Amino acid sequence: MIKPEHEPRGDYSRMRADYTVAQNYSGYSSAEHDLYRRLVERQSAKLAGYACEEFIENVALLSSDGIPNFDSANHLIGAATGWQIVAVPGLVPDDVFFAHLAARRFPVTVWLRTPEEFDYIVEPDIFHDFFGHVPLLLNPVFADYLQEYGKGGMKALGLDALGYLARLYWYTVEFGLINTPDGMRTYGAGILSSGGEITYCLDSPSPHRLGFDLMRVMQTEYRIDRFQDTYFVIDNYEQLFRETAQDFTPLYPRLRKLPTLDPSNA
Ligand code: HBI
Ligand code: FE
Numbered sequence: 001m002i003k004p005e006h007e008p009r010g011d012y013s014r015m016r017a018d019y020t021v022a023q024n025y026s027g028y029s030s031a032e033h034d035l036y037r038r039l040v041e042r043q044s045a046k047l048a049g050y051a052c053e054e055f056i057e058n059v060a061l062l063s064s065d066g067i068p069n070f071d072s073a074n075h076l077i078g079a080a081t082g083w084q085i086v087a088v089p090g091l092v093p094d095d096v097f098f099a100h101l102a103a104r105r106f107p108v109t110v111w112l113r114t115p116e117e118f119d120y121i122v123e124p125d126i127f128h129d130f131f132g133h134v135p136l137l138l139n140p141v142f143a144d145y146l147q148e149y150g151k152g153g154m155k156a157l158g159l160d161a162l163g164y165l166a167r168l169y170w171y172t173v174e175f176g177l178i179n180t181p182d183g184m185r186t187y188g189a190g191i192l193s194s195g196g197e198i199t200y201c202l203d204s205p206s207p208h209r210l211g212f213d214l215m216r217v218m219q220t221e222y223r224i225d226r227f228q229d230t231y232f233v234i235d236n237y238e239q240l241f242r243e244t245a246q247d248f249t250p251l252y253p254r255l256r257k258l259p260t261l262d263p264s265n266a
Contacts, residue, residue: 002102002177005014005186008090008091008123009046009090009111010089010090010091010109010110010111010171011089011111012089012090015088015089015103016067018086018096018099018100018183019089019093019096020086020087020088020093020107021087021088021089021108022087023069023070023071023087023110024110025067025069025070026069026247028112032066032067033065033066033067033111034066035112035113035115036066036067036127037065037066038118038128039118039127039228040063040114040127040131041112041132041133041194041195041197042111042195043192043209044059044130045135046195046198047059047192047198049183049185050186050198050199050201050202051062051185051186051187051192051198052178052180052185052186052187053180053182053185054135054136054138054142054187055135055136055187055192057133058136058139059131059135061076061135061138062076062130062134062135062138064138066104067112067126068126068130070079070085070086070087070108071196073130074103076138077134077137077138080103080138080140080143081107081137081138081140081143081148081195082104082136082140082142082143083104083106083137084105084106085105085106085107085108085130085134085137086098086100086105086106086108087108087110088096088107088108088109088205089109089110089111090109090111090123090124091109091123092107092242093122094153094157094162095154095157097150097153098150098153098157099150099154099156100150101146101147101149101150101151101153102147102150102151102153103150104147105141106133106134106137106146107129108126108129108130108133108134108198109123109124109125109126109129109165109213110126110129111125112125112126112127113125113127118195119195119196120194122224122225127193128189128190128193131192131193132189132190132192133159133173133189136189138220139237141237141238141241142187142237142240144241145237145240145244146173148241148244149165149168149169149173149244150244151242152248153165153169155247155248155249156248156252158249159249159252161248161252161255163246164218164251164252164255165218165248166234167217167218167219167220167221167222168214168217168218168244170190170222171217171220171222171230171231171232172212172217172232172240173187173188173189174189174190174191175188175190175191175222175228175231176188176231176232176233176234176240177201177202177203177209177231177232177233177234178233178234178235178236178237179233179234179235184202184209184233185202186198186201186202186235196227197204197227200227201227201228201231204227206229207227207228207230207231208227208229208230208231208263209231209232209233210230210231210232210233211228211232212232212233212234212235212239212240212243213231213232214243214244214251215251215254215255215258216232216261217232218251218255218263219255219258219259219261220259220260220262220263221261221262222263223263228263229263229264230263230264
């Protein structure tokens with residue numbers, strides 16, 4: 001997700017050096033558990049025909065009655081791909097985020113949106129992170145891609161190339177589309193946790209849907225406060241892994257000479 005201009009939400013006062021916190025599961029109110037249940041019910045009713053099959057299967061495997069308990073989810077996640085989710089107060093600095101991904105740890109925010117934010121929230125809350133991101137951590141190839149991405153991000157920070165990697169994350173992990181034998185589907189967490197964009201991304205005639213092209217993805221800007229104007233479509237997760245397993249260092253000087261593309265006419 002993107003960093004907002006204003007102070008991030010969440011309680012950072014008790015975090016450890018790596019920005020992780022205790023989830024404090026008993027601290028959630030029954031109203032919060034109910035709100036989480038309603039978010040899951042609403043979203044689950046929209047997945048068929050729009051979410052990729054592996055997401056639908058895995059979200060069922062991870063289902064919980066109310067807000068999920070990270071410790072119990074981690075038994076399943078760890079057994080499936082060796083990933084662990086770690087509780088964080090909210091957005092963490094880029095270098096911390098990438099270091100966690102590079103170590104097969106996915107940061108999951110502990111706070112839940114308010115009822116007024118049922119349909120839209122700017123910052124990642126526990127529903128966006130757990131419902132949207134965690135199911136694909138059970139997919140071995142996607143899990144390997146995410147770790148490679150984390151390693152690439154740490155290198156990019158050193159080469160002042162974070163913006164390019166943030167676009168790659170945005171157009172794959174957050175808003176990616178994928179071709180399947182049953183038609184085009186989405187695997188992006190930002191779409192899968194959104195009540196409106198999950199149908200818009202495939203049904204609307206207005207956005208561009210372009211075949212995945214690594215350099216073009218990293219040249220294309222994105223907006224955080226509206227449905228996307230451009231989506232990139234992969235054929236499979238192996239394609240993502242293959243494209244990002246290479247060393248990006250030689251790509252950055254080339255990207256700096258290329259124009260930045262506006263997503264509304266990408
Ligand atoms: N922190 N908790 C959290 N979650 C994110 O998705 C996140 C972050 N910090 C930085 C960040 N994402 C971005 O740098 C990436 O989108 C590239
Ligand atoms: Fe996200």
